[in-house]
Every structure is written in C-alpha cells, then in structure tokens.
Amino acid sequence: MVELDKFKSRYEAVKAVEQDKDKIIEDLMEEVKRLQDALYHEKDDLENQRKLVQTFKSESKMHQSETEEMKLLLDPFTYLDIQFNDSFIQDGQRGGHSAARRLIENVDRYIQNLYRNESSNVPYRIRVYANVRGLAKTYRENKTISEEGTLLSFVQGFNMEDVLCDFVDAGDGKECSDVKIRGK
Template identity: 35%
Template sequence: MATAVEEKNDYRRRFEEIRSVENLRDVLVEEVLAKLSVVTSQLDAVTTERAREVSVLEADLESEKEARRGWQDKAASFRQRLLGMVFHEDFVSRGLQGGYDAADKFVGKVREHLSSLSPPFEDAKTVPIMVKAFANRSGLAHAYAGNKKVVPPISINHFWIGFSRRYPLVDFVDVGLGKEEADNKLREVLAIYIGNPQCQHMLLGCCNDAGYVPVLRPYVAQASISERITLLSAGPVQAVMENLGFRITPIFEPLFISRPPLRAPPSNLPGENGSQSVKVTQPIVDSILASSSSSSSPVPEKPVKNCGRLRPIIRNGVGKRIDKPLSVDQKLVQTISKRNLCYWHYLRADCMTASCSRKHEYPRPLSPGEYDALWHVARQGMCYRLRNGVDCTDDQCLYGHGLV
C-alpha cells in the first residue's frame, strides 16, 4: 500500500499536471484573443476603406447625375428653342420661289395684324415693312431632319436668297454658329429702336424662349412702350412669357412648322428698328425683325436748325456717358412742360409719327432757353439703351444718361 507521503506526492503531481493544462488553456485563449484583435482591426480598416470608396463612388454618381440633368436641361432648352419658329418646309423645299412666297405671306401677316389693332393703322396696307432675319444658316437643315419631306441644303440656300431678295427692306442675315450671336443682335436692335418715336409697333416672335423675359420685363410697366409690343406665337406660349402681359397673336402660326410643345427647363422666374417691328426668334431662324414707317414711302427727317445743341457726347473719367450740364429757369421749365411739345420734333428733327399725341404747331426753332428747358424735361426719361445695359453712342440722343 502507498504510504501517506506517496499519496501526497501523487496528488501534487496530478495537481501540477492540471495546472499546466490550465496554463496552456490560458495561453491559447490569449493567443486567440490577440489574433482576433488583429483580424478585427484589419476588418475595421477594410470596412472603413470600403465605406470611403463607396462614399466617393456615391458622390461621383451623384455628380454624374447632376451633370446629366444639366445636359438634359440644356438639351431641352435647345430643343425648345430649336422647335420654336421654323418656316414650314413647304416654303423651304421650293427654294427661291418658296423664299419669295414666305416673305410675301410674312409681310402680309404683319399688315393683317396692324389692321386688327385698336385703333387700326390707317395705312396698314401701304406702310413699308422692314424685315431682318438673323440665323445660323448652316444649322437650318437640322430643323427639317425629322420631317417626311427631305429638304436639301441647296433648297435652303435658295430659300434664304429668295426671302432676302423679295423686298428691298427684307434681309436674311447669317450670323454663323454661336448660341448668343443672333440674340445679341436682336437685343441691340430692340434697345436702339425702342426709343425712336417713329417706332409705332413691334411684333416679337420669342414666346418659345424664356431667355427674353429679362429683356422685355423693363418695358412692362411703361404703357407708352408695352402698348406698341405684340408677341407672335407659332405654337404653345411659355407661361413666363405669357405672364408678362403683352398682347399675343397666333396669326403667324400657318407660316411655321407645327410641333408638339416641350417642357421648358426649370426656371427661377416667378409666375426694333423703324416704325413697326417684328422679331421671330429661334436658333435656326433665330430672329426676324420687321419694321415699318408711318408714311407710305420713306421720307427723310428734316433736322431742327439748332439740333447741334445735343452734341457732342460727354463721358466721365471711366468712359461712362453723362449728360451735358444745362442751366435752366425752373419757371420756364414748367411753362414749356405744360405745352406738351414733341421732344423729337423740337429737339432733333421732324416727327414722322402720325399717331404722336404731342404738339407740333409751336414755332421752330426754339430759343436757346426754351430748347434747354424742353431738353431738361425730355431727360427726365432715361435713355432706352441705357435701361437695357447698352452703351449709347447716338450723338443726338435727347434722353437722360445720368448725372454730370
């Protein structure tokens, strides 16, 4: 039998074995935990990197979406303008003769509209009409690309020539490529002639282009100008244009291709030469400006003898045009103002506007004091070019340009 000592030693040995196993278990647990910590850290790093990459990709995707939406808006805007007012292919396909016919019908529609006004133009059937069309001729073929009737480029060129040749005052001007080329010409023409007292009425074909809203908005509150403006349409009218409140006529629609309306791109907006003007805007035939004088044939103006008082142009140190200093008697200003004299007739040249409501019977030329008093009154109205952000280079402009 084992002695007590032997049993004690046996217990101690077996205990040491058990404790050794436990130590090995603790070491194993520590190794596993250490390994798990490393793997977890690596996983966290990978997850963080993947999340960053996903975030970058999502940002890139959103940027691409925004860019695509931007191009879609631009494309929609371009299509909206492209399909706005394009002469019917029945005219263009017939080349030279089609150009003649289009000019005849267009001028005829102008006269028809003048006769429909209240009061109507008494000389609507004889008044000279001036038409200027600004366009990118090389792009005109794209307007007819989707039509069943193919219009060859040679027919387009001949149509262009025929339209220009039909009348001495009718021109089709090729401004070439460039989104704003024709628009800039029309804005300048509008700014220059809107203040001409011979300009009795203007027809503007820009209902399809909301870009003209800022150009036209300054004239809305000026009854003397807004009454002389008619917007002509060739299909659906954009709401922002309609909300301006100008007269709108659809009588020109038979001359142009009828197309379904396109949704205009989002907008932050709420809601021209001679006696009469017509402007038709589209990037194909970007614009047509027709104007007429108030007499049956052009009559040259007879300058007032002392109209030289309007010259020369004065500019300040930074090149901005300013008004010539005038020394006037305020009592004389009040007296001359009550006479309701025609500014143009007494300051510049014969008034050729038959419908002018101001007086023309007072003797001419005015005395120097009367002249400056009337000029002082006229300058209370700001120059129309200046209102439209255009530099006035007319050395006989009689309206205001700013303080001395």
C-alpha cells in the first residue's frame, strides 16, 4: 500500500504543477490581451496625433504662403487711397507739415504691427499723386478753401516736412494719377 500512497502523493504534486501551469498560461493570455488593447489605443492615439501634426503643417504652410504673398503685395509698392482731413488742407503749409507727420506716424505704426516678429526697419516712401488743379477746383467749389494758393501751400508743406514724403502733381487728365500709380 505504500506504493499507492507514493503514487497518489506524486499525482497530487503533478496535478498542482498542472494547475499552476494552467494558471500561468491564463495569466499570460490576460496580460497579452491587456497589452494588445493598450497597443491598439496607443496606435489610435498616435494616428490621431499624426493627422493633427499634418493638419498643423498644412495650415502652417498655408499661412506662411499667405504671409509671403502679403509681403510680395506690400513690397515694393503699397497703394492707399488717402483723403486728407479738410482742416489740414485749410491750414495751408502748416497743415501740409501736420498731414505728412501724421501719415509717417501711421505708416510706422502699421509697419510695426505688420512685422511684429521681425525688424520694423522697412524702408518706405510716401507718394501722393493727385490732379492738383482739379483738386483745388473741387475744394473751392465745396468751399473747403477760398483760393487755390491754400492747396499749393499745403502741398509745399507736405513735401518739405520729410524726405520720405512727396506730393506729386500727376497732371490734369482724368486718368493721370491712375497712370502714375500703375507705373505705366
């Protein structure tokens, strides 16, 4: 009988080992499943981040392109339709000085805002093209000025204020100023 007890004892030992082996295999399979799920979620997150990075790169290129386009449009010429305050015109030469100073200040501020992250040492000139005779006539008819000389004094004051500023008489024709602006 002693033999049977040994076999039974050995059998119980083998049975315990088998149960431990099965438990280890089950635990390993659960761990593999958990890792697979985690890997799936990480891959999904990674793919979402890749898409986000691509979107940012695409938008960045688009904005960079727009910025370059804006710089090209602004360089070397910018056209602005300016209407001077009547009080500047009425003040003759002093008004010309004041208008030129105010225009320079505003252009400087505009350039600083436009190139916030860059040096704002952008060279520029201010040129005003006008049919001076026609403009003087219009100002007289609207009773803004009483004589043509007031506008001529304004133009002189504007031109004398700063080397950056030129008030140019483009001539009498209907399209003279447009031709000067287009450079044709």
